[in-house]
Amino acid sequence: GAVVSQHPSRVICKSGTSVKIECRSLDFQATTMFWYRQFPKKSLMLMATSNEGSKATYEQGVEKDKFLINHASLTLSTLTVTSAHPEDSSFYICSAERDSYEQYFGPGTRLTVT
Amino acid sequence: AQKVTQAQTEISVVEKEDVTLDCVYETRDTTYYLFWYKQPPSGELVFLIRRNSFDEQNEISGRYSWNFQKSTSSFNFTITASQVVDSAVYFCALSEARTGNQFYFGTGTSLTVIP
Numbered sequence: 336g337a338v339v340s341q342h343p344s345r346v347i348c349k350s351g352t353s354v355k356i357e358c359r360s361l362d363f364q365a366t367t368m369f370w371y372r373q374f375p376k377k378s379l380m381l382m383a384t385s386n387e388g389s390k391a392t393y394e395q396g397v398e399k400d401k402f403l404i405n406h407a408s409l410t411l412s413t414l415t416v417t418s419a420h421p422e423d424s425s426f427y428i429c430s431a432e433r434d435s436y437e438q439y440f441g442p443g444t445r446l447t448v449t
Numbered sequence: 450a451q452k453v454t455q456a457q458t459e460i461s462v463v464e465k466e467d468v469t470l471d472c473v474y475e476t477r478d479t480t481y482y483l484f485w486y487k488q489p490p491s492g493e494l495v496f497l498i499r500r501n502s503f504d505e506q507n508e509i510s511g512r513y514s515w516n517f518q519k520s521t522s523s524f525n526f527t528i529t530a531s532q533v534v535d536s537a538v539y540f541c542a543l544s545e546a547r548t549g550n551q552f553y554f555g556t557g558t559s560l561t562v563i564p
Contacts, residue, residue, distance in 0.1 A: 369552070378540065378556045426492055430552070438544075438552060440486075442493040 337363050339431045341441035348419055349449055356414045356444045358429030364409035365431035369438065370402075373426040385412045419448040452476065453543050455555035462531050463563050470526045470558045472541030478502070483517065483524045484542040488557070494540070500524065531562045 338361040348354050358368055366387050371379040383404050384392045391404035401423075403415040412431075416423050424447050430438040454473045462468045474483065485497040498508065500517050508515045512532075516525045528535055541555040 376538075376559070379552075379554045381551060384551065428492075428494065437499075440494040440496075442491075445492065 337361075337431070337433050337437075337439040339429065339439045339441040341427075341429055341444050343444060344442060345445045345447075347447045347449060350420055351418055353415055353417045354419055354446060356416075356427055356429075356446075358412045358414070358431065358441050360410045360431040360433070360439070363431070363433045365412075365433060366409060367432040368406060368412040369430045369432070370404060370412070370414050371428045371430070373428060373443075375426075379428060382414075416446065419446070421448045424448045451555075452553040453541050453555035455539075455541055455558050457558045458556070459559045459561070461561045461563060464533060465530050467527060467529045468531055468560065468562075470528075470539050470541075470560070472524045472526065472555060474522050474524065474541070474543045476522075476543060476545055478545040478547045480546040482544045484544070484552075485515065485524075485526050486540045486542065487537045488540060489537045497526075497539075528560075531560075533562050533564050536560055536562045 340359045340361055342357045346354055368385040370382045372382050373379045381394050382397045385404045385406040387406045387409050393399050401417055406412040426443050426445050428443045429441045432438050452475050456471055481502045483500045487495040487497055498515055505517050512529045514527045538557045538559045540557045543553045
């Protein structure tokens, strides 16, 4: 099966700093990648759709300047949480679309902002 | 409006019991896919099944079975002879052609299997 990796798996940062999370499709090319956020004991909420070579499409209520998404290649999308605050602490999951209706999820990144 | 509803927030069963997790979805598309994922405490989503809207055949995979009924917009998941390792949060999800294959997740059902 297709493999999607995320790095780092866990990160702790101080308030005010920025954190970059990488999502890589290891054995296929993904024109489209998705970023989700999951609060404890909650469902996954789509934050944005990342398209290679173009600007990401953000869901309503997600701050574009806060959560910067870059999809510079067909195998890599990055999510940068800028000027992180404790309320940004969450579990972030990416997925990569290989073919229509085939999405493969990364293992997630647990962000803790102190 | 919630596109995927998992009414059961938490379920506890004793090991070896059967358990059914409910999933009701809402869509106007004729072409769509339904999914079930397992999320153990580690957090990683484990793919269990994908079903397209044109295939209503029930499916069995070991102790897992799925019942897809378009008439009631339901895609229920049954675990027979449950085991402690089945303890996890289970998510049902919908993907529609109209919305560019975006996934809509249900709120999840937390299953605890008691030894």
